[in-house]
Amino acid sequence: MLIINKMPIFKDFTSIYKQNFEIGFQHCYPNGFLKHTEICNLFQIVAGIHADLGGISYLDMQQHQQAWVLSRMRIEISKLPKWKDVITIKTWIKTLENSRSIRCLEMYLNEEKLIGCETFWVVINTTTRRPDNLALPHTHFEKFETDSISQPIEKITIPEVFTYKNERKIILSDIDIVNHANNVKYLEWCLDVANVEMVLSNSIKALNLNYLQELNYNDVIEIHHTGNSFLITKEGKNCFALEIEI
Structure with missing residues:
Protein backbone atom coordinates (compact mmCIF):
# COMPACT_ATOMS: atom_id res chain seq x y z
CA MET A 1 0.00 0.00 0.00
CA GLU A 154 -29.79 13.87 -19.22
CA LYS A 155 -32.36 15.50 -17.01
CA ILE A 156 -35.68 13.69 -17.32
CA THR A 157 -38.72 15.60 -18.51
CA ILE A 158 -41.37 14.69 -15.97
CA PRO A 159 -44.94 14.16 -17.33
CA GLU A 160 -47.55 16.59 -16.04
CA VAL A 161 -50.12 13.84 -15.39
CA PHE A 162 -49.70 10.26 -14.16
CA THR A 163 -52.25 7.43 -14.41
CA TYR A 164 -51.39 5.42 -11.29
CA LYS A 165 -50.22 6.09 -7.75
CA ASN A 166 -48.85 3.74 -5.07
CA GLU A 167 -47.79 4.54 -1.52
CA ARG A 168 -45.08 3.01 0.63
CA LYS A 169 -43.08 3.77 3.75
CA ILE A 170 -39.28 3.71 3.86
CA ILE A 171 -38.21 0.82 6.10
CA LEU A 172 -34.91 -0.18 7.70
CA SER A 173 -33.88 -2.54 4.88
CA ASP A 174 -34.01 0.44 2.47
CA ILE A 175 -31.36 2.41 4.42
CA ASP A 176 -27.61 2.22 3.71
CA ILE A 177 -24.41 3.31 5.48
CA VAL A 178 -24.90 6.98 4.50
CA ASN A 179 -28.17 6.84 6.51
CA HIS A 180 -30.50 7.37 3.59
CA ALA A 181 -32.37 5.11 1.16
CA ASN A 182 -29.87 3.34 -1.08
CA ASN A 183 -30.01 4.45 -4.72
CA VAL A 184 -30.89 0.94 -5.96
CA LYS A 185 -34.06 0.96 -3.84
CA TYR A 186 -35.64 3.74 -5.88
CA LEU A 187 -35.43 1.60 -9.02
CA GLU A 188 -36.70 -1.43 -7.12
CA TRP A 189 -39.80 0.44 -5.90
CA CYS A 190 -40.62 1.56 -9.44
CA LEU A 191 -40.10 -1.84 -11.06
CA ASP A 192 -42.29 -3.43 -8.37
CA VAL A 193 -45.26 -1.43 -9.69
CA ALA A 194 -44.26 -1.61 -13.38
CA ASN A 195 -45.80 -3.90 -15.98
CA VAL A 196 -44.47 -7.38 -15.17
CA GLU A 197 -44.41 -8.55 -18.79
CA MET A 198 -42.31 -5.53 -19.79
CA VAL A 199 -39.75 -6.37 -17.10
CA LEU A 200 -39.59 -10.12 -17.71
CA SER A 201 -39.62 -10.03 -21.52
CA ASN A 202 -36.08 -8.58 -21.67
CA SER A 203 -37.45 -5.71 -23.74
CA ILE A 204 -35.94 -2.92 -21.63
CA LYS A 205 -33.16 -1.28 -23.64
CA ALA A 206 -32.25 1.62 -21.36
CA LEU A 207 -32.95 3.05 -17.91
CA ASN A 208 -32.63 6.76 -17.15
CA LEU A 209 -32.54 7.60 -13.45
CA ASN A 210 -32.55 11.06 -11.81
CA TYR A 211 -32.05 11.36 -8.05
CA LEU A 212 -33.57 14.65 -6.91
CA GLN A 213 -33.84 14.44 -3.11
CA GLU A 214 -32.68 11.90 -0.56
CA LEU A 215 -35.17 9.79 1.38
CA ASN A 216 -34.85 8.64 4.97
CA TYR A 217 -36.17 6.04 7.37
CA ASN A 218 -39.95 6.30 8.00
CA ASP A 219 -40.53 8.70 5.10
CA VAL A 220 -43.87 8.11 3.38
CA ILE A 221 -43.60 8.32 -0.39
CA GLU A 222 -45.87 8.18 -3.42
CA ILE A 223 -44.89 6.35 -6.61
CA HIS A 224 -46.61 7.92 -9.61
CA HIS A 225 -46.43 6.07 -12.93
CA THR A 226 -47.84 6.05 -16.40
CA GLY A 227 -46.50 3.96 -19.27
CA ASN A 228 -42.72 3.88 -18.90
CA SER A 229 -42.42 7.03 -16.76
CA PHE A 230 -42.16 6.99 -12.97
CA LEU A 231 -41.92 9.69 -10.31
CA ILE A 232 -41.37 9.29 -6.58
CA THR A 233 -42.54 12.16 -4.38
CA LYS A 234 -42.61 12.99 -0.68
CA GLU A 235 -45.02 15.60 0.63
CA GLY A 236 -45.48 16.91 -2.90
CA LYS A 237 -41.74 17.26 -3.62
CA ASN A 238 -40.06 15.31 -6.42
CA CYS A 239 -37.45 12.87 -5.14
CA PHE A 240 -36.70 10.55 -8.06
CA ALA A 241 -37.60 10.20 -11.73
CA LEU A 242 -37.23 7.14 -13.96
CA GLU A 243 -37.68 6.67 -17.70
CA ILE A 244 -37.64 3.20 -19.23
CA GLU A 245 -36.77 2.86 -22.91
CA ILE A 246 -38.09 -0.17 -24.80
Missing part, protein backbone atom coordinates in the same frame (compact mmCIF):
# COMPACT_ATOMS: atom_id res chain seq x y z
CA LEU A 2 1.26 3.47 -0.92
CA ILE A 3 0.51 6.67 1.00
CA ILE A 4 -0.28 9.93 -0.82
CA ASN A 5 -0.90 12.90 1.48
CA LYS A 6 -1.84 10.46 4.29
CA MET A 7 -4.34 8.77 1.96
CA PRO A 8 -3.91 5.00 1.47
CA ILE A 9 -3.46 3.88 -2.14
CA PHE A 10 -3.35 0.11 -2.55
CA LYS A 11 -0.39 -1.28 -4.50
CA ASP A 12 -2.68 -3.06 -6.98
CA PHE A 13 -4.62 0.14 -7.74
CA THR A 14 -5.14 0.89 -11.43
CA SER A 15 -7.13 3.70 -13.03
CA ILE A 16 -9.24 1.13 -14.92
CA TYR A 17 -10.57 -1.61 -12.65
CA LYS A 18 -12.08 -4.97 -13.61
CA GLN A 19 -13.79 -7.65 -11.53
CA ASN A 20 -15.50 -10.93 -12.33
CA PHE A 21 -18.77 -12.16 -10.83
CA GLU A 22 -20.76 -15.35 -11.24
CA ILE A 23 -24.48 -14.64 -11.54
CA GLY A 24 -26.25 -16.44 -8.68
CA PHE A 25 -29.88 -17.49 -8.52
CA GLN A 26 -30.54 -14.74 -5.96
CA HIS A 27 -29.56 -12.15 -8.59
CA CYS A 28 -32.14 -13.33 -11.14
CA TYR A 29 -35.78 -12.91 -12.10
CA PRO A 30 -37.97 -16.04 -12.36
CA ASN A 31 -36.98 -16.18 -16.05
CA GLY A 32 -33.35 -16.78 -15.05
CA PHE A 33 -31.99 -13.44 -16.28
CA LEU A 34 -30.21 -10.83 -14.18
CA LYS A 35 -32.49 -8.36 -12.39
CA HIS A 36 -32.13 -4.73 -13.40
CA THR A 37 -31.68 -3.82 -9.75
CA GLU A 38 -28.81 -6.31 -9.53
CA ILE A 39 -27.10 -4.58 -12.45
CA CYS A 40 -27.09 -1.48 -10.27
CA ASN A 41 -26.02 -3.41 -7.17
CA LEU A 42 -23.06 -5.01 -8.96
CA PHE A 43 -22.05 -1.69 -10.49
CA GLN A 44 -22.29 -0.08 -7.06
CA ILE A 45 -20.04 -2.78 -5.56
CA VAL A 46 -17.38 -2.44 -8.26
CA ALA A 47 -17.38 1.37 -8.12
CA GLY A 48 -16.99 1.15 -4.34
CA ILE A 49 -14.07 -1.28 -4.56
CA HIS A 50 -12.30 0.93 -7.11
CA ALA A 51 -12.81 4.00 -4.93
CA ASP A 52 -11.49 2.07 -1.93
CA LEU A 53 -8.36 0.93 -3.79
CA GLY A 54 -7.72 4.52 -4.87
CA GLY A 55 -8.26 6.09 -1.46
CA ILE A 56 -11.50 7.98 -2.16
CA SER A 57 -13.93 5.53 -0.53
CA TYR A 58 -16.68 6.33 1.95
CA LEU A 59 -14.37 5.73 4.94
CA ASP A 60 -11.63 7.89 3.42
CA MET A 61 -14.10 10.69 2.74
CA GLN A 62 -15.70 10.47 6.18
CA GLN A 63 -12.45 11.83 7.63
CA HIS A 64 -13.60 15.08 5.99
CA GLN A 65 -17.34 14.54 6.68
CA GLN A 66 -17.92 13.86 2.98
CA ALA A 67 -19.65 11.18 0.91
CA TRP A 68 -20.49 10.46 -2.72
CA VAL A 69 -24.17 10.83 -3.65
CA LEU A 70 -25.56 9.59 -6.97
CA SER A 71 -27.35 12.30 -8.96
CA ARG A 72 -28.03 10.77 -12.39
CA MET A 73 -27.52 7.45 -14.12
CA ARG A 74 -28.11 5.97 -17.57
CA ILE A 75 -27.92 2.24 -18.28
CA GLU A 76 -28.00 0.88 -21.84
CA ILE A 77 -28.73 -2.84 -22.24
CA SER A 78 -28.05 -4.90 -25.36
CA LYS A 79 -28.48 -8.24 -23.57
CA LEU A 80 -28.99 -9.47 -20.01
CA PRO A 81 -26.71 -12.15 -18.55
CA LYS A 82 -28.35 -15.18 -16.96
CA TRP A 83 -27.90 -17.54 -14.05
CA LYS A 84 -24.40 -19.07 -13.79
CA ASP A 85 -22.87 -16.68 -16.35
CA VAL A 86 -19.47 -15.33 -15.27
CA ILE A 87 -19.47 -11.67 -16.18
CA THR A 88 -16.74 -9.02 -16.04
CA ILE A 89 -17.44 -5.47 -14.89
CA LYS A 90 -15.04 -2.70 -15.89
CA THR A 91 -15.04 0.82 -14.47
CA TRP A 92 -13.13 4.08 -14.83
CA ILE A 93 -13.53 7.75 -14.00
CA LYS A 94 -14.43 9.95 -16.96
CA THR A 95 -14.34 13.32 -15.17
CA LEU A 96 -13.72 14.49 -11.61
CA GLU A 97 -13.60 18.18 -10.76
CA ASN A 98 -14.54 20.04 -7.58
CA SER A 99 -17.71 18.37 -6.25
CA ARG A 100 -18.72 16.47 -9.40
CA SER A 101 -17.65 13.28 -11.11
CA ILE A 102 -18.77 11.01 -13.95
CA ARG A 103 -17.93 7.32 -13.58
CA CYS A 104 -18.34 4.82 -16.41
CA LEU A 105 -19.13 1.12 -16.04
CA GLU A 106 -19.46 -1.73 -18.51
CA MET A 107 -20.53 -5.37 -18.19
CA TYR A 108 -19.05 -8.08 -20.41
CA LEU A 109 -19.66 -11.77 -21.04
CA ASN A 110 -16.86 -13.59 -22.91
CA GLU A 111 -15.51 -10.26 -24.23
CA GLU A 112 -18.97 -9.24 -25.49
CA LYS A 113 -20.23 -5.97 -24.05
CA LEU A 114 -23.73 -6.49 -22.69
CA ILE A 115 -24.40 -3.32 -20.71
CA GLY A 116 -22.97 0.20 -20.58
CA CYS A 117 -23.56 2.77 -17.86
CA GLU A 118 -22.58 6.29 -16.90
CA THR A 119 -23.16 7.68 -13.41
CA PHE A 120 -23.01 11.31 -12.31
CA TRP A 121 -21.95 11.77 -8.67
CA VAL A 122 -21.86 14.74 -6.32
CA VAL A 123 -19.75 15.08 -3.17
CA ILE A 124 -21.83 16.17 -0.18
CA ASN A 125 -20.89 17.22 3.32
CA THR A 126 -22.59 14.63 5.53
CA THR A 127 -23.15 17.19 8.28
CA THR A 128 -24.67 20.01 6.20
CA ARG A 129 -26.02 17.64 3.47
CA ARG A 130 -24.84 20.22 0.91
CA PRO A 131 -22.45 19.80 -2.09
CA ASP A 132 -18.78 20.12 -1.15
CA ASN A 133 -15.54 20.13 -3.15
CA LEU A 134 -13.73 16.80 -2.81
CA ALA A 135 -11.17 17.18 -0.02
CA LEU A 136 -9.06 14.18 -1.06
CA PRO A 137 -6.36 14.19 -3.80
CA HIS A 138 -7.28 12.29 -6.95
CA THR A 139 -4.60 13.07 -9.54
CA HIS A 140 -3.42 9.45 -9.34
CA PHE A 141 -6.73 8.51 -11.00
CA GLU A 142 -6.19 8.87 -14.72
CA LYS A 143 -9.36 10.26 -16.31
CA PHE A 144 -10.58 8.68 -19.56
CA GLU A 145 -12.85 10.60 -21.94
CA THR A 146 -14.27 7.31 -23.21
CA ASP A 147 -18.04 6.90 -23.47
CA SER A 148 -19.66 3.73 -22.17
CA ILE A 149 -23.13 4.66 -23.50
CA SER A 150 -24.43 5.96 -26.84
CA GLN A 151 -26.47 8.84 -25.39
CA PRO A 152 -25.45 11.24 -22.61
CA ILE A 153 -26.98 11.31 -19.14
Whole structure:
Protein backbone atom coordinates (compact mmCIF):
# COMPACT_ATOMS: atom_id res chain seq x y z
CA MET A 1 0.00 0.00 0.00
CA LEU A 2 1.26 3.47 -0.92
CA ILE A 3 0.51 6.67 1.00
CA ILE A 4 -0.28 9.93 -0.82
CA ASN A 5 -0.90 12.90 1.48
CA LYS A 6 -1.84 10.46 4.29
CA MET A 7 -4.34 8.77 1.96
CA PRO A 8 -3.91 5.00 1.47
CA ILE A 9 -3.46 3.88 -2.14
CA PHE A 10 -3.35 0.11 -2.55
CA LYS A 11 -0.39 -1.28 -4.50
CA ASP A 12 -2.68 -3.06 -6.98
CA PHE A 13 -4.62 0.14 -7.74
CA THR A 14 -5.14 0.89 -11.43
CA SER A 15 -7.13 3.70 -13.03
CA ILE A 16 -9.24 1.13 -14.92
CA TYR A 17 -10.57 -1.61 -12.65
CA LYS A 18 -12.08 -4.97 -13.61
CA GLN A 19 -13.79 -7.65 -11.53
CA ASN A 20 -15.50 -10.93 -12.33
CA PHE A 21 -18.77 -12.16 -10.83
CA GLU A 22 -20.76 -15.35 -11.24
CA ILE A 23 -24.48 -14.64 -11.54
CA GLY A 24 -26.25 -16.44 -8.68
CA PHE A 25 -29.88 -17.49 -8.52
CA GLN A 26 -30.54 -14.74 -5.96
CA HIS A 27 -29.56 -12.15 -8.59
CA CYS A 28 -32.14 -13.33 -11.14
CA TYR A 29 -35.78 -12.91 -12.10
CA PRO A 30 -37.97 -16.04 -12.36
CA ASN A 31 -36.98 -16.18 -16.05
CA GLY A 32 -33.35 -16.78 -15.05
CA PHE A 33 -31.99 -13.44 -16.28
CA LEU A 34 -30.21 -10.83 -14.18
CA LYS A 35 -32.49 -8.36 -12.39
CA HIS A 36 -32.13 -4.73 -13.40
CA THR A 37 -31.68 -3.82 -9.75
CA GLU A 38 -28.81 -6.31 -9.53
CA ILE A 39 -27.10 -4.58 -12.45
CA CYS A 40 -27.09 -1.48 -10.27
CA ASN A 41 -26.02 -3.41 -7.17
CA LEU A 42 -23.06 -5.01 -8.96
CA PHE A 43 -22.05 -1.69 -10.49
CA GLN A 44 -22.29 -0.08 -7.06
CA ILE A 45 -20.04 -2.78 -5.56
CA VAL A 46 -17.38 -2.44 -8.26
CA ALA A 47 -17.38 1.37 -8.12
CA GLY A 48 -16.99 1.15 -4.34
CA ILE A 49 -14.07 -1.28 -4.56
CA HIS A 50 -12.30 0.93 -7.11
CA ALA A 51 -12.81 4.00 -4.93
CA ASP A 52 -11.49 2.07 -1.93
CA LEU A 53 -8.36 0.93 -3.79
CA GLY A 54 -7.72 4.52 -4.87
CA GLY A 55 -8.26 6.09 -1.46
CA ILE A 56 -11.50 7.98 -2.16
CA SER A 57 -13.93 5.53 -0.53
CA TYR A 58 -16.68 6.33 1.95
CA LEU A 59 -14.37 5.73 4.94
CA ASP A 60 -11.63 7.89 3.42
CA MET A 61 -14.10 10.69 2.74
CA GLN A 62 -15.70 10.47 6.18
CA GLN A 63 -12.45 11.83 7.63
CA HIS A 64 -13.60 15.08 5.99
CA GLN A 65 -17.34 14.54 6.68
CA GLN A 66 -17.92 13.86 2.98
CA ALA A 67 -19.65 11.18 0.91
CA TRP A 68 -20.49 10.46 -2.72
CA VAL A 69 -24.17 10.83 -3.65
CA LEU A 70 -25.56 9.59 -6.97
CA SER A 71 -27.35 12.30 -8.96
CA ARG A 72 -28.03 10.77 -12.39
CA MET A 73 -27.52 7.45 -14.12
CA ARG A 74 -28.11 5.97 -17.57
CA ILE A 75 -27.92 2.24 -18.28
CA GLU A 76 -28.00 0.88 -21.84
CA ILE A 77 -28.73 -2.84 -22.24
CA SER A 78 -28.05 -4.90 -25.36
CA LYS A 79 -28.48 -8.24 -23.57
CA LEU A 80 -28.99 -9.47 -20.01
CA PRO A 81 -26.71 -12.15 -18.55
CA LYS A 82 -28.35 -15.18 -16.96
CA TRP A 83 -27.90 -17.54 -14.05
CA LYS A 84 -24.40 -19.07 -13.79
CA ASP A 85 -22.87 -16.68 -16.35
CA VAL A 86 -19.47 -15.33 -15.27
CA ILE A 87 -19.47 -11.67 -16.18
CA THR A 88 -16.74 -9.02 -16.04
CA ILE A 89 -17.44 -5.47 -14.89
CA LYS A 90 -15.04 -2.70 -15.89
CA THR A 91 -15.04 0.82 -14.47
CA TRP A 92 -13.13 4.08 -14.83
CA ILE A 93 -13.53 7.75 -14.00
CA LYS A 94 -14.43 9.95 -16.96
CA THR A 95 -14.34 13.32 -15.17
CA LEU A 96 -13.72 14.49 -11.61
CA GLU A 97 -13.60 18.18 -10.76
CA ASN A 98 -14.54 20.04 -7.58
CA SER A 99 -17.71 18.37 -6.25
CA ARG A 100 -18.72 16.47 -9.40
CA SER A 101 -17.65 13.28 -11.11
CA ILE A 102 -18.77 11.01 -13.95
CA ARG A 103 -17.93 7.32 -13.58
CA CYS A 104 -18.34 4.82 -16.41
CA LEU A 105 -19.13 1.12 -16.04
CA GLU A 106 -19.46 -1.73 -18.51
CA MET A 107 -20.53 -5.37 -18.19
CA TYR A 108 -19.05 -8.08 -20.41
CA LEU A 109 -19.66 -11.77 -21.04
CA ASN A 110 -16.86 -13.59 -22.91
CA GLU A 111 -15.51 -10.26 -24.23
CA GLU A 112 -18.97 -9.24 -25.49
CA LYS A 113 -20.23 -5.97 -24.05
CA LEU A 114 -23.73 -6.49 -22.69
CA ILE A 115 -24.40 -3.32 -20.71
CA GLY A 116 -22.97 0.20 -20.58
CA CYS A 117 -23.56 2.77 -17.86
CA GLU A 118 -22.58 6.29 -16.90
CA THR A 119 -23.16 7.68 -13.41
CA PHE A 120 -23.01 11.31 -12.31
CA TRP A 121 -21.95 11.77 -8.67
CA VAL A 122 -21.86 14.74 -6.32
CA VAL A 123 -19.75 15.08 -3.17
CA ILE A 124 -21.83 16.17 -0.18
CA ASN A 125 -20.89 17.22 3.32
CA THR A 126 -22.59 14.63 5.53
CA THR A 127 -23.15 17.19 8.28
CA THR A 128 -24.67 20.01 6.20
CA ARG A 129 -26.02 17.64 3.47
CA ARG A 130 -24.84 20.22 0.91
CA PRO A 131 -22.45 19.80 -2.09
CA ASP A 132 -18.78 20.12 -1.15
CA ASN A 133 -15.54 20.13 -3.15
CA LEU A 134 -13.73 16.80 -2.81
CA ALA A 135 -11.17 17.18 -0.02
CA LEU A 136 -9.06 14.18 -1.06
CA PRO A 137 -6.36 14.19 -3.80
CA HIS A 138 -7.28 12.29 -6.95
CA THR A 139 -4.60 13.07 -9.54
CA HIS A 140 -3.42 9.45 -9.34
CA PHE A 141 -6.73 8.51 -11.00
CA GLU A 142 -6.19 8.87 -14.72
CA LYS A 143 -9.36 10.26 -16.31
CA PHE A 144 -10.58 8.68 -19.56
CA GLU A 145 -12.85 10.60 -21.94
CA THR A 146 -14.27 7.31 -23.21
CA ASP A 147 -18.04 6.90 -23.47
CA SER A 148 -19.66 3.73 -22.17
CA ILE A 149 -23.13 4.66 -23.50
CA SER A 150 -24.43 5.96 -26.84
CA GLN A 151 -26.47 8.84 -25.39
CA PRO A 152 -25.45 11.24 -22.61
CA ILE A 153 -26.98 11.31 -19.14
CA GLU A 154 -29.79 13.87 -19.22
CA LYS A 155 -32.36 15.50 -17.01
CA ILE A 156 -35.68 13.69 -17.32
CA THR A 157 -38.72 15.60 -18.51
CA ILE A 158 -41.37 14.69 -15.97
CA PRO A 159 -44.94 14.16 -17.33
CA GLU A 160 -47.55 16.59 -16.04
CA VAL A 161 -50.12 13.84 -15.39
CA PHE A 162 -49.70 10.26 -14.16
CA THR A 163 -52.25 7.43 -14.41
CA TYR A 164 -51.39 5.42 -11.29
CA LYS A 165 -50.22 6.09 -7.75
CA ASN A 166 -48.85 3.74 -5.07
CA GLU A 167 -47.79 4.54 -1.52
CA ARG A 168 -45.08 3.01 0.63
CA LYS A 169 -43.08 3.77 3.75
CA ILE A 170 -39.28 3.71 3.86
CA ILE A 171 -38.21 0.82 6.10
CA LEU A 172 -34.91 -0.18 7.70
CA SER A 173 -33.88 -2.54 4.88
CA ASP A 174 -34.01 0.44 2.47
CA ILE A 175 -31.36 2.41 4.42
CA ASP A 176 -27.61 2.22 3.71
CA ILE A 177 -24.41 3.31 5.48
CA VAL A 178 -24.90 6.98 4.50
CA ASN A 179 -28.17 6.84 6.51
CA HIS A 180 -30.50 7.37 3.59
CA ALA A 181 -32.37 5.11 1.16
CA ASN A 182 -29.87 3.34 -1.08
CA ASN A 183 -30.01 4.45 -4.72
CA VAL A 184 -30.89 0.94 -5.96
CA LYS A 185 -34.06 0.96 -3.84
CA TYR A 186 -35.64 3.74 -5.88
CA LEU A 187 -35.43 1.60 -9.02
CA GLU A 188 -36.70 -1.43 -7.12
CA TRP A 189 -39.80 0.44 -5.90
CA CYS A 190 -40.62 1.56 -9.44
CA LEU A 191 -40.10 -1.84 -11.06
CA ASP A 192 -42.29 -3.43 -8.37
CA VAL A 193 -45.26 -1.43 -9.69
CA ALA A 194 -44.26 -1.61 -13.38
CA ASN A 195 -45.80 -3.90 -15.98
CA VAL A 196 -44.47 -7.38 -15.17
CA GLU A 197 -44.41 -8.55 -18.79
CA MET A 198 -42.31 -5.53 -19.79
CA VAL A 199 -39.75 -6.37 -17.10
CA LEU A 200 -39.59 -10.12 -17.71
CA SER A 201 -39.62 -10.03 -21.52
CA ASN A 202 -36.08 -8.58 -21.67
CA SER A 203 -37.45 -5.71 -23.74
CA ILE A 204 -35.94 -2.92 -21.63
CA LYS A 205 -33.16 -1.28 -23.64
CA ALA A 206 -32.25 1.62 -21.36
CA LEU A 207 -32.95 3.05 -17.91
CA ASN A 208 -32.63 6.76 -17.15
CA LEU A 209 -32.54 7.60 -13.45
CA ASN A 210 -32.55 11.06 -11.81
CA TYR A 211 -32.05 11.36 -8.05
CA LEU A 212 -33.57 14.65 -6.91
CA GLN A 213 -33.84 14.44 -3.11
CA GLU A 214 -32.68 11.90 -0.56
CA LEU A 215 -35.17 9.79 1.38
CA ASN A 216 -34.85 8.64 4.97
CA TYR A 217 -36.17 6.04 7.37
CA ASN A 218 -39.95 6.30 8.00
CA ASP A 219 -40.53 8.70 5.10
CA VAL A 220 -43.87 8.11 3.38
CA ILE A 221 -43.60 8.32 -0.39
CA GLU A 222 -45.87 8.18 -3.42
CA ILE A 223 -44.89 6.35 -6.61
CA HIS A 224 -46.61 7.92 -9.61
CA HIS A 225 -46.43 6.07 -12.93
CA THR A 226 -47.84 6.05 -16.40
CA GLY A 227 -46.50 3.96 -19.27
CA ASN A 228 -42.72 3.88 -18.90
CA SER A 229 -42.42 7.03 -16.76
CA PHE A 230 -42.16 6.99 -12.97
CA LEU A 231 -41.92 9.69 -10.31
CA ILE A 232 -41.37 9.29 -6.58
CA THR A 233 -42.54 12.16 -4.38
CA LYS A 234 -42.61 12.99 -0.68
CA GLU A 235 -45.02 15.60 0.63
CA GLY A 236 -45.48 16.91 -2.90
CA LYS A 237 -41.74 17.26 -3.62
CA ASN A 238 -40.06 15.31 -6.42
CA CYS A 239 -37.45 12.87 -5.14
CA PHE A 240 -36.70 10.55 -8.06
CA ALA A 241 -37.60 10.20 -11.73
CA LEU A 242 -37.23 7.14 -13.96
CA GLU A 243 -37.68 6.67 -17.70
CA ILE A 244 -37.64 3.20 -19.23
CA GLU A 245 -36.77 2.86 -22.91
CA ILE A 246 -38.09 -0.17 -24.80
